[in-house]
Amino acid sequence: MTVTPAAGWHPDEPALQDYVDGHLTGLSAGSVEAHVLGCPRCRAALRTAVPASRLDRTRDLLEDRLDQAARPRPERGLARLGVDEADARALLAAPSLRLAWTLAVVAAALLGLLLAEAATRPDAVFLLVAPLLPLATTAVAFAPALDPAFAIVAATPYRTVRLLLARSLAVGLTSVVAVALAALALPDRDVTAVVWLLPAAALTLLVLVLAPQLGTAPAAAGVAAAWVALNGVLERRGLGMDWVEGAAAQGISAVLAAAALAALVHQWAGLDRGGRA
Amino acid sequence: MTVQVRELRKRFGRTTALDGLTLDVGPGVTGLLGPNGAGKTTLLRVLATVLAPDSGSVRVLGRDPGDPKERTEIRRRLGYLPQEVGAYNGFSVREFVDYVAVLKEHTDRKARRAEVDRVIELVDLTGQAYTRIKTLSGGMRRRLGLATAYLGDPELLVLDEPAVGLDPHQRLRFREVVSADPRRTVLLSTHQTEDVAALCREVVVVNEGRVLFRGSPAELAASARGRVWRNDVRDPGADLAWVAGDGSTRQIGDPPAGVELVEPTVEDAYLVLVGAKALEPAAV
Numbered sequence: 001m002t003v004t005p006a007a008g009w010h011p012d013e014p015a016l017q018d019y020v021d022g023h024l025t026g027l028s029a030g031s032v033e034a035h036v037l038g039c040p041r042c043r044a045a046l047r048t049a050v051p052a053s054r055l056d057r058t059r060d061l062l063e064d065r066l067d068q069a070a071r072p073r074p075e076r077g078l079a080r081l082g083v084d085e086a087d088a089r090a091l092l093a094a095p096s097l098r099l100a101w102t103l104a105v106v107a108a109a110l111l112g113l114l115l116a117e118a119a120t121r122p123d124a125v126f127l128l129v130a131p132l133l134p135l136a137t138t139a140v141a142f143a144p145a146l147d148p149a150f151a152i153v154a155a156t157p158y159r160t161v162r163l164l165l166a167r168s169l170a171v172g173l174t175s176v177v178a179v180a181l182a183a184l185a186l187p188d189r190d191v192t193a194v195v196w197l198l199p200a201a202a203l204t205l206l207v208l209v210l211a212p213q214l215g216t217a218p219a220a221a222g223v224a225a226a227w228v229a230l231n232g233v234l235e236r237r238g239l240g241m242d243w244v245e246g247a248a249a250q251g252i253s254a255v256l257a258a259a260a261l262a263a264l265v266h267q268w269a270g271l272d273r274g275g276r277a
Numbered sequence: 278m279t280v281q282v283r284e285l286r287k288r289f290g291r292t293t294a295l296d297g298l299t300l301d302v303g304p305g306v307t308g309l310l311g312p313n314g315a316g317k318t319t320l321l322r323v324l325a326t327v328l329a330p331d332s333g334s335v336r337v338l339g340r341d342p343g344d345p346k347e348r349t350e351i352r353r354r355l356g357y358l359p360q361e362v363g364a365y366n367g368f369s370v371r372e373f374v375d376y377v378a379v380l381k382e383h384t385d386r387k388a389r390r391a392e393v394d395r396v397i398e399l400v401d402l403t404g405q406a407y408t409r410i411k412t413l414s415g416g417m418r419r420r421l422g423l424a425t426a427y428l429g430d431p432e433l434l435v436l437d438e439p440a441v442g443l444d445p446h447q448r449l450r451f452r453e454v455v456s457a458d459p460r461r462t463v464l465l466s467t468h469q470t471e472d473v474a475a476l477c478r479e480v481v482v483v484n485e486g487r488v489l490f491r492g493s494p495a496e497l498a499a500s501a502r503g504r505v506w507r508n509d510v511r512d513p514g515a516d517l518a519w520v521a522g523d524g525s526t527r528q529i530g531d532p533p534a535g536v537e538l539v540e541p542t543v544e545d546a547y548l549v550l551v552g553a554k555a556l557e558p559a560a561v
Contacts, residue, residue: 060387067386070372086379093365093376148363149373152425154327155357155435157349158380 010042011035020049090163091170094147100140100171107133108178115185123192124241126183128231131200132224134175138204139220141171142211165208165264172204195245198253203227205260212267278303279433279462280324285333287319287486294319295330296486302464305478306456308494309466310547316486317466318360318437324464325357325435338433353382356431358439362422366411370402370421373410377425396424399454401447416442423451436465440472452476470544474498480543482550489550494543501541501549506532517552 011019011032018024019032036042068076078088091097111129115122142164144150154160176197183193203223210219234243243249280302287295294316309317322328323335326342338354340347364373374393383389397406400420405413413421419442426434439455440448455463456476467473473480474494482490482497490497507525511518516530529548532538541549 063390064386067390085384086382089376089379093368149365149377151327151359151361151363152357152377152422153380155325155352155355155359156377156380157352157382159349 009035010039013045016042016045017049020046086158087162087166090153090158091166094141094149094167097141097167097171099146100137100167101174103140104133104137104171104175104178107136108175108182111179112182112185115182121240122186123188126186126192127196127241127244128228130179130183130196131203131227133179134172134200135204135207135220135224137175138168138172139207139211139216141167142208143216145216168204168208176200191245195250198250198257199227199244202253202256202260205257205264209260209263209267279338280464281334281336282320282324283334285320285323285330285335287316287323287328287330293486295323295333297333298483298487300481300488300491302462302479302481304460304462306463306465306476307479307481308473308477309464309481309483310468310470310473310551311466311483312551315483315551317483319486320483321357321435321437321464321466322359325355325359326351327357353429354432356426356428356434358419358422358426358434358436360437362418364410364418364421366409368410369407370397370410370413370424371406373421374424374428378428381428383429392428396427399427400424401450414442416444416447419443420447423454427454432461434461434463434465436463438467439465440467440469448472470542470547474543482547484551497546498541498543499546501529501546503538504532504549505529505541505545506536506538508536512536517548 015024015028015032016036019029019036024032036046071079072092075088075092078091079085083091111126111133115126140146144154144164147153153163179196179200180193186192207216207219207223210223213219214222231241234240278301280300282298282300285295285298286293296316298316298320300320309320311317319328323330323342324337326337326348329343335342337351340351342348342351365376368376371393374397375389378389378393383392394403394406397403400423402417402420402424405417410418410421419439423436423439426436434455436455440451443451452472452475455465465477477494480490480492480494480497481488490500492500506512506528507521508528509525511526512528512530512533514531514533515528518526518528518530521527527539529545529552
């Protein structure tokens, strides 16, 4: 809004000071404000009348508000949940994370479609494929090569391994939810819908343990191939996929997952550098 | 000494990147010269604490990068520009620098804002502060990486080919910024011998994972005295020869008697050390 001041009229110094101090009200405040908006001379006079500290405070407040508004919604959501600013920013910044999430959703949707429409043995297909989904998406989130800024990020004091594991956890959990939704397409909602969880945890953690030595992609491909091969052998022996539901399979998976987790914690320090993509 | 490296070795599969490299680097600008594959990037990655060597000892800023706690201490006082500056395309310049500042423990919002603005101004990207990274040129991306390296005014800067893609004006500005504080230790790799001659207190020539020369640029140039000459035709003793702008042939190698020797430049001396070697058939 531009207000052309009446020719020759300017508020006097005490009036400007009263305006700055907030002592003017109603019509007088309105007319001084309208005049100041259109009058460079009075704006210049006001500039010296307002204490610098107050201007600084106002600017800081404004910039804080703008910063808050500029932060992406998921980051603000995490901040509200009490997640540290650096963690939230680091967790959500990488495009690899979005790629992993997209992969999780698309793969789970395809799995659901396959179970509902095409598979002759939906339970067996589900038990074979479901553990591979968190494995694949976690590998995508964990691979430094898929984070274009990783070389810069790795040299900061922020713990790299914490970053990679946080991303893996975020993606892994999302995949579990996506697969659980896909399980709704199973003809019978029985124990099949949950028994895949422990093998999935074991396979995924195994990939994370092997990734620094072998590289993330070879580790993920190797573990996935081993899983498919194991099931191929058991299928030939007539065990189908039902073995996954057995106490032995569940027990072995739990032990394997715990061992892999322990190994991962042990590797913690070494993972911070020198880890291969 | 800011950086002390002893008998450093690193292999990638069958390739030896560092072959018992030993080096000390102190305050001022030190230039790392060497052909592609000489081991420069591997050395800088080790010093930037993002790569563990196979063997040898490393001390950076008086600390051991092999120890997790000391490594974090080093990272607090280090600025690193990697060879490939990957950034998130969807971010603006300011958002990306702010992101790295958060990871570099600049937790106070007001101070961080001022620091982010300072480093963006330092690399002359203020006009592009709100530009998306995907629209930046290669040189601008390089400067963006340099801005993140300068966050927190680090004591040690490890810069992998910082001047690539910079136009002559930006190159001068880069020299000005990098040499501004003589107390800071800057270790930069480059292919540009003129950058080394103009900027560096010390130059280190690396080839095949080892140090071939360490000294001032003037000492490097002087090391090639008696090995550079000019003649009308290429002489049989020349390892390298090219026709200069004045029509004469500038030659490097073993000069024949009676030819006109010329004062060598840093580039001549670098070619004497590395260039001629590169032309030799590979040892079987």
